[in-house]
Amino acid sequence: MKECIFSKLVGSQIMRIRPYRPGRPLEEVKREFGLKKVIKLASNENPLGPSAKAIQAIRDCVSQxxxxxxxxxxxxxxxxxxxxxxxxxxxxxxxxxxxxxxxxxxxxxxxxxxxxxxxxxxxxxxxxxxxxxxxxxxxxxxxxxxxxxxxxxxxxxxxxxxxxxxxxxxxxxxxxxxxxxxxxxxxxxxxxxxxxxxxxxxxxxxxxxxxxxxxxxxxxxxxxxxxxxxxxxxxxxxxxxxxxxxxxxxxxxxxxxxxxxxxxxxxxxxxxxDQEQVRRSRQLIREEKKFLYSHLRKLELFFVPTEANFILIEVGKKTKEVEYRLLEKGIIVRGMRAYDLPQFIRVSIGTREQNKEFIGELQAILSS
Ligand SMILES: Cc1ncc(COP(=O)(O)O)c(C=O)c1O
Structure with a gap:
């Protein structure tokens, strides 16, 4: 089959686009690494999930x-x-x-x-x-x-x-x-x-x-x-x-x-x-942000103070390895090569349990 015809037809502007690479899905990581439990801290989702009212509303309407x-x-x-x-x-x-x-x-x-x-x-x-x-x-x-x-x-x-x-x-x-x-x-x-x-x-x-x-x-x-x-x-x-x-x-x-x-x-x-769900979620992130800051300081890692539910952290030259070894342990974070920040990872703020696991594994990797 002849190749490159359509790449030429659509032109360089399209071919220069680097397809958007989202955070890796939980199930894919479970399968690849043979893991039962995976923590996804790669796409800035809400670790508390949606409002119970939203779930109930979906249940009530699903037959429609x-x-x-x-x-x-x-x-x-x-x-x-x-x-x-x-x-x-x-x-x-x-x-x-x-x-x-x-x-x-x-x-x-x-x-x-x-x-x-x-x-x-x-x-x-x-x-x-x-x-x-x-x-x-x-x-x-x-x-x-x-x-x-x-x-x-x-x-x-x-x-x-x-x-x-x-x-x-x-x-x-x-x-x-x-x-x-x-x-x-x-x-x-x-x-x-x-x-x-x-x-x-x-x-x-x-x-x-x-x-x-x-x-x-x-x-x-x-x-x-x-x-x-x-x-x-x-x-x-x-x-x-x-x-x-x-x-x-x-x-x-x-x-x-x-x-x-x-x-x-x-x-x-x-x-x-359900603004109570919003309040609870905001509160969680505010508390957990402080928890992560204090541990990142102990690890002497540079990070950018955040107003969102994720933190940009500099882990240095070993970023790719850190990202991979966290994956092996069932923790998905986002390497920042696509953002031209190759020495950084972006980590969504999770629950206390998730954050503790992340910090524990990060510490183990960095000191090994
Ligand atoms: C700054 C920014 N804008 C927009 C979006 C997309 O959000 P949505 O899920 O509503 O498409 C994201 C998602 O990561 C984002 O970080």
């Missing part, structure tokens, strides 16, 4: 799955609108917030346009911008933080979209309210800024930007949030975006008709009624 879902997600959008004090016409639902990132790239980026993003940051921005044949302007982090000053200086007449993960993945750092206010006031009105707040609910800092308020007054802002992280619904794939009506209307033109499945909608609606 032969119907198509509500393509407009009306009930969920109304629940979100009420919770966030806005109009449901300001909301778009996505099959995960990453689907909304794709929609944004699809409609706002054309060949030759510029998309600005931090590096390293959430990898989907680059993949989606490449798909749209846009030019990527990567702005390096400064002290592990997104450098808004350099980002604003990177804006040209060709810039169409700026992606800002806040907290940033994989560093867990934030940009603050006043920095964001300054940034937005200097951004041309025809540049869309995406504040991706997947880890918003975990943030402890008091000066975190009030982006929903900003979006009310700036039609060029979209805020993305998700049910995958603190709400513990990652496997169902559901996230949402909040923006002015014009942006939402544009995005709805490329949204596929039933992009958010029925059970995801049902579970998300039920989850919103």
């Amino acid at each position: 799955i032969y119907f198509y879902p509500d393509g407009s997600g009306r009930e969920l959008k109304e629940a979100l609108a009420q919770k966030l004090s806005l109009d449901s016409q300001n909301i778009i639902l996505g099959n995960g917030s990453d689907e909304i990132v794709s929609m944004i790239a699809q409609v706002f980026l054309r060949r030759g346009d510029n998309a600005i993003m931090a590096t390293p940051s959430f990898l989907m921005y680059e993949i989606d911008a490449n798909l749209s044949q846009a030019r990527i302007m990567s702005v390096p982090l400064k002290d592990f933080k997104i450098d808004l000053e350099r980002m604003i200086r990177a804006v040209t007449p060709k810039t169409r979209v700026v992606f800002i993960a806040n907290p940033n993945n994989p560093t867990g750092t934030i940009v603050k309210g006043e920095e964001v206010d300054r940034f937005v006031s200097r951004l041309p009105e025809n540049v869309l800024v995406v504040f991706d707040e997947a880890y918003y609910e975990y943030v402890e800092a008091e000066d975190f930007p009030q982006t929903l308020d900003l979006a009310r007054n700036h039609p060029n802002i979209i805020v993305l949030r998700t049910f995958s992280k603190i709400y513990g619904l990652a496997g169902l794939r559901i996230g949402y975006g909040v923006a002015g009506k014009e942006i939402i209307d544009i995005l709805n033109r490329v949204r596929s008709p039933f992009n958010v499945n029925f059970l995801a909608q049902v579970a998300a609606i039920a989850s919103l009624t």
Whole structure:
């Protein structure tokens, strides 16, 4: 069979894309290493799982799955609108917030346009911008933080979209309210800024930007949030975006008709009624963050203080070996080579038991 025909046809922009590599699934690691128990600390999921109300709502509705879902997600959008004090016409639902990132790239980026993003940051921005044949302007982090000053200086007449993960993945750092206010006031009105707040609910800092308020007054802002992280619904794939009506209307033109499945909608609606689950999850991460910090300090490892539910840790030249030996012990963490941080691992914060196991194994590996 002749090869390379289609690679040539799709062109170098597509062929340059490095496919997104998610954290390894539990079952795969169990099979490969012959393990009974595996702890997954690789994809920033909620170790406490979803709300019991979400599980019950799914059980109650599961026999209805032969119907198509509500393509407009009306009930969920109304629940979100009420919770966030806005109009449901300001909301778009996505099959995960990453689907909304794709929609944004699809409609706002054309060949030759510029998309600005931090590096390293959430990898989907680059993949989606490449798909749209846009030019990527990567702005390096400064002290592990997104450098808004350099980002604003990177804006040209060709810039169409700026992606800002806040907290940033994989560093867990934030940009603050006043920095964001300054940034937005200097951004041309025809540049869309995406504040991706997947880890918003975990943030402890008091000066975190009030982006929903900003979006009310700036039609060029979209805020993305998700049910995958603190709400513990990652496997169902559901996230949402909040923006002015014009942006939402544009995005709805490329949204596929039933992009958010029925059970995801049902579970998300039920989850919103259980803010106790959110509080408990936030509390766990706050306590466990301190536990991990203190042990990482004892191990004399550099780490980046986090506002999210994961920690970026420098383990040095042996990163690949550390990652592999943790895997052998049934602990999945994320090596950061794809993020050009080859000496680091990113570890999701787990329960006390999981964190203890992680620290114990890490210590054993590093001292062997
Ligand atoms: C910064 C950031 N944005 C978006 C996502 C995607 O979330 P979702 O599961 O809603 O697609 C992630 C997931 O890891 C993330 O880290």
